Amino acid sequence: TRSTRPQRMLKAVQKNATKGNPQSVISAIDYFCKNSEWAMNVGDEKGSILDSVVTEVNPSTVLELGTYCGYSTVRIARLLSPGTKLITLEFNPAYAAVARQIIAYAGLQDKVTLVEGSSGEWIPQIKERFGITTFDFIFLDHWKDQYLPDIKLFEECGLLRKGSVLLADNVICPGAPDYLEYVRNSPRYESRYYPAHLEYTKLEDGLEKSVFLG
Numbered sequence: 740t741r742s743t744r745p746q747r748m749l750k751a752v753q754k755n756a757t758k759g760n761p762q763s764v765i766s767a768i769d770y771f772c773k774n775s776e777w778a779m780n781v782g783d784e785k786g787s788i789l790d791s792v793v794t795e796v797n798p799s800t801v802l803e804l805g806t807y808c809g810y811s812t813v814r815i816a817r818l819l820s821p822g823t824k825l826i827t828l829e830f831n832p833a834y835a836a837v838a839r840q841i842i843a844y845a846g847l848q849d850k851v852t853l854v855e856g857s858s859g860e861w862i863p864q865i866k867e868r869f870g871i872t873t874f875d876f877i878f879l880d881h882w883k884d885q886y887l888p889d890i891k892l893f894e895e896c897g898l899l900r901k902g903s904v905l906l907a908d909n910v911i912c913p914g915a916p917d918y919l920e921y922v923r924n925s926p927r928y929e930s931r932y933y934p935a936h937l938e939y940t941k942l943e944d945g946l947e948k949s950v951f952l953g
């Protein structure tokens with residue numbers, strides 16, 4: 740049977756990247772998406788903004804919602820201080836299977852805990868399962884209609900502290916209007932929009948960075 744796009748992306752990484760070199764894995768995926776097949780990785784333009792926010796926050800606790808093939812997982816994990824791990828949630832088992840291999844190819848498997856399941860199911864279990872009290876940095880990059888319910892779940896579960904940074908992909912394309920309205924109008928967040936483009940295209944998209952004020 741025909742391979743899947745994530746499987747073809749993995750093959751491109753194994754062919755063109757250097758094992759244990761995260762930057763070469765990032766470059767191989769971007770090359771594949773620009774020259775062979777578009778795929779929904781955060782990409783190099785928005786990825787550079789992601790890098791700058793992660794570097795600025797220098798988080799000790801990190802959560803990613805929406806692993807897909809692990810591109811942004813690799814981008815984030817390569818910047819974390821030694822001993823810091825990130826938790827990434829992926830609902831689709833086929834995506835998770837490819838992501839594990841791409842993260843391992845980059846040599847970052849010891850910095851990543853990949854959990855298969857839905858955010859709604861897992862967010863309430865994080866404290867007890869992973870011994871985490873609050874997150875310093877959260878990257879939202881999963882289903883756009885889940886952004887708002889999930890940020891409310893973070894608040895209800897006490898997973899945010901004064902200064903926690905949430906960065907959301909695709910707030911313009913495909914769009915998360917209800918999420919934007921919430922973080923931009925809530926007195927509990929200081930929000931800022933980073934204009935960019937939908938990965939590998941000229942279409943407008945951007946990232947929304949929201950700091951929880953406590």
Ligand SMILES: Oc1cc(-c2ccc(F)cc2)cc2cncnc12
Nearest residue numbers: 779780781805880881882909912913
């Ligand atoms: O970055 C993304 C982009 C798109 C997407 C798909 C089709 C299209 F036409 C435009 C945008 C979908 C996503 C789903 N989850 C996470 N990230 C995504």
Ligand SMILES: [Mg+2]
Nearest residue numbers: 781880908909
């Ligand atoms: Mg995205």
